[in-house]
Amino acid sequence: MRTRVLGGWPRQERTLVPIIPLLAMLAAPSALAQASGQGAQLFTQRCATCHSVGEGDRIGPDLHGVLERRDEAWLTRFIKSPGALIDAGDPVAGELLAKFNGVRMPDQSLSDAERASLFAFFRECTQKGKGGCKPSPAEKMGTDATPEEIARGRRLFDGTEPLTHGGAACIGCHDVRGLGIAGGGTLGPNLTFAFARMGEKGMRPALAKLEGPMMGALYAKAPLVEEEQYALKAYLADASRDGSRPRADRDFFYLGVVGLVAALGFIGVVFTTPSERGHS
Incomplete structure (x- = not known):
């Protein structure tokens, strides 16, 4: 009771x-x-x-x-x-x-x-x-980006536009389909389908935090501002729209062509006689 x-x-x-x-x-x-x-x-x-x-x-x-x-x-x-x-x-x-x-x-x-x-x-x-x-501009959906925002993301990725806080361009470690002649770096994963894998929900915090042994050290004192986070997300979202796989040998092929041309030019200079060089 x-x-x-x-x-x-x-x-x-x-x-x-x-x-x-x-x-x-x-x-x-x-x-x-x-x-x-x-x-x-x-x-x-x-x-x-x-x-x-x-x-x-x-x-x-x-x-x-x-x-x-x-x-x-x-x-x-x-x-x-x-x-x-x-x-x-x-x-x-x-x-x-x-x-x-x-x-x-x-x-x-x-x-x-x-x-x-x-x-x-x-x-x-x-x-x-x-x-x-x-x-926050970073909250906007990557798939809603304008062509100008996508283009800016590409410039930030390949380093033709510097990051606000002086961080390293993504191209140093990563590649995306169709980026330049020789492509990007191979220290990190290929990011062509990063947005498709991670989705909006995963991509947004990944760009905000930039965690990991290498990225954490590179960007600890140089974080991306929100506008840069969005532009890069927009670029990666656009890259993911093409579902075909990027060529794995793309970098080596173009580097091989460039190397061959340079080598042939060098051989031509070495084996040209002094008299022939004088007539040129």
Whole structure:
């Protein structure tokens, strides 16, 4: 038989119950930060083409402070099906359609958890103030890159454009199909299909951390900035689109041709008589 004490709770339970809300309060900041981070990634992948957060209107409106301007329930309905609200005669949806030149936002099939993380990101941006919550460019999907971003990634890879912090170009240790005449290095793995193997989820942290015995030492004091991480990811994503295998003997073939031409030229010089050289 359990003994009750003052207040109606056993002594053990009275001491344990207050700990539960305390733990919830301690866990809340980290949970909110995690949700906001997921929302930032989702925004970059799904929304940043048409919207900014604090940098002005684009194809669609600037979403800084959107949860202060709009009711959350209305925003949820609009995200799910903007066209349905427009066709139903919703005045706010109609006003947005007119303001942005009749461009209709496509329906977004987000889960409840995804939508909650997006809203957490918007709230954090509002707290930080306008311009204080720019999503990381590295979070953008590599497959969404522009031709200019892909071209920059290739230049960074082959070293024709130096890295911001002076790190070594990837070509010194790695190769990618179609890179130069002689190709790249062979100290590290061929990266032609790196994006296909690792996917967006694996490639993003790999470029951010650059771990491993060799890369860790090379880039410890020269990490890639976020724009460089994205450009390289874009280049590798583009290289992975061609599924045919690169030629394993490519480097040796071209190096052999160049070596043969150089050798023949040298032989020609050595075996030319002085009189023949004088007539030339």
